[in-house]
Amino acid sequence: EAGxxxxxxxxxxxxxxxxxxxxxxxxxxxxxxxxxxxMGKEIKFLLHFVKESKQDExxxxxxRFLAERTGGTYSTLKVQPAELEDSGVYFCxxxxxxGYSGNTIYFGEGSWLTVV
Amino acid sequence: xxxxxxxLPTLSVQEGDNSIINCAYSNSASDxxxxxxxxxxxxxxxxIDIRSNMDKRQGQRVTVLLNKTVKHLSLQIAATQPGDSxxxxxxEMKEYGNKLVFGAGTILRVKS
Numbered sequence: 001e002a003g004x005x006x007x008x009x010x011x012x013x014x015x016x017x018x019x020x021x022x023x024x025x026x027x028x029x030x031x032x033x034x035x036x037x038x039m040g041k042e043i044k045f046l047l048h049f050v051k052e053s054k055q056d057e058x059x060x061x062x063x064r065f066l067a068e069r070t071g072g073t074y075s076t077l078k079v080q081p082a083e084l085e086d087s088g089v090y091f092c093x094x095x096x097x098x099g100y101s102g103n104t105i106y107f108g109e110g111s112w113l114t115v116v
Numbered sequence: 117x118x119x120x121x122x123x124l125p126t127l128s129v130q131e132g133d134n135s136i137i138n139c140a141y142s143n144s145a146s147d148x149x150x151x152x153x154x155x156x157x158x159x160x161x162x163x164i165d166i167r168s169n170m171d172k173r174q175g176q177r178v179t180v181l182l183n184k185t186v187k188h189l190s191l192q193i194a195a196t197q198p199g200d201s202x203x204x205x206x207x208e209m210k211e212y213g214n215k216l217v218f219g220a221g222t223i224l225r226v227k228s
Contacts, residue, residue: 004159031214043160043205043218056215091159098214105216107152107159 002026004108006092012114018080021111023092025074031095032075033105034067035059038088046090049075050098082115089113126223135193137222139206142187146208150216151180151191155202163191163204193224201226 005024013019025032034046046065047057051072060067064083069075079086089110129135141149147168152160166173166180166189173180179192189206203223207216 033214033216035216035218042220043207043216045215045217048214059215093159104162104165105150107161109157109159 004092004094004106006090006108006111008111009109010112010114012116013082015084015115016081018078019082019113021077021079021090021092021113023075023077023094023108025092025094026096026106029094029096029106030072031055031098031105032069033093033095034075034077035091035093035107036088037091038085041088043091046077055098079113082113084115087113087115124220124222126225128225128227129196131196131198131226131228133196135191135196135200135224135226137191137193137204137224139189139191139219139222140187141189141206141208141219143208143210143217144184144187145210146217148209149180149182149189150207150209151178151189152205152207152218153200153202154205154221160205196224196226198226198228200224 007022030051032049035043037043045059048055049069052069066078089112091110093105093107095105150165151163154160164175164180166182171182177194181190203221205221206219
């Protein structure tokens with residue numbers, strides 16, 4: 001069974017450009033999460049989808065970030081316009097159920113973004 | 117705000133020795149704790165978890181200890197192997213929540 005897959009694995013863009021990151025969760029997982037780790041900081045929560053609905057987007061840093069999950073399958077995270085401080089690794093994760101009742105959250109390998 | 121283990125120490129151990137990685141958390145409302153391993157170029161990989169109603173849980177070669185009195189979490193790895201070299205993160209979650217709060221991580225280096 002395929003794990004959480006993310007694309008692209010690495011991206012280098014110029015400040016002011018747009019980047020769209022894609023995440024394909026594990027098949028059947030209704031819960032999809034985005035996290036990121038920017039330079040020198042810990043991994044931080046961005047948002048959480050349940051199917052196509054945004055359950056919690058409290059971690060989204062500002063309105064330059066837009067996440068979508070049309071149809072409740074894959075998700076995209078768009079950064080527009082990108083700033084230097086957006087550089088880091090963006091992780092997607094998925095889980096079959098929400099909460100922690102025996103649940104395991106599976107992470108993808110991350111999309112490494114460098115803004116120059 | 118919430119914080120979990122903001123320090124990023126490096127732990128170097130000899131192959132075959134036991135490793136102990138520590139994590140301090142600040143949110144006493146958290147009910148669920150997870151240890152993740154992240155190898156270079158990969159995403160966090162689940163190792164072991166523990167709920168707040170437990171103080172110890174064992175897995176294969178790994179043990180997690182939870183001390184709620186001092187808000188401390190530790191991961192013990194028995195007979196550490198070179199393949200254990202990675203960054204280890206503790207993370208916490210509130211009951212019925214869905215948001216993991218991560219610590220900064222600990223680098224584990226295993227010397228052969």
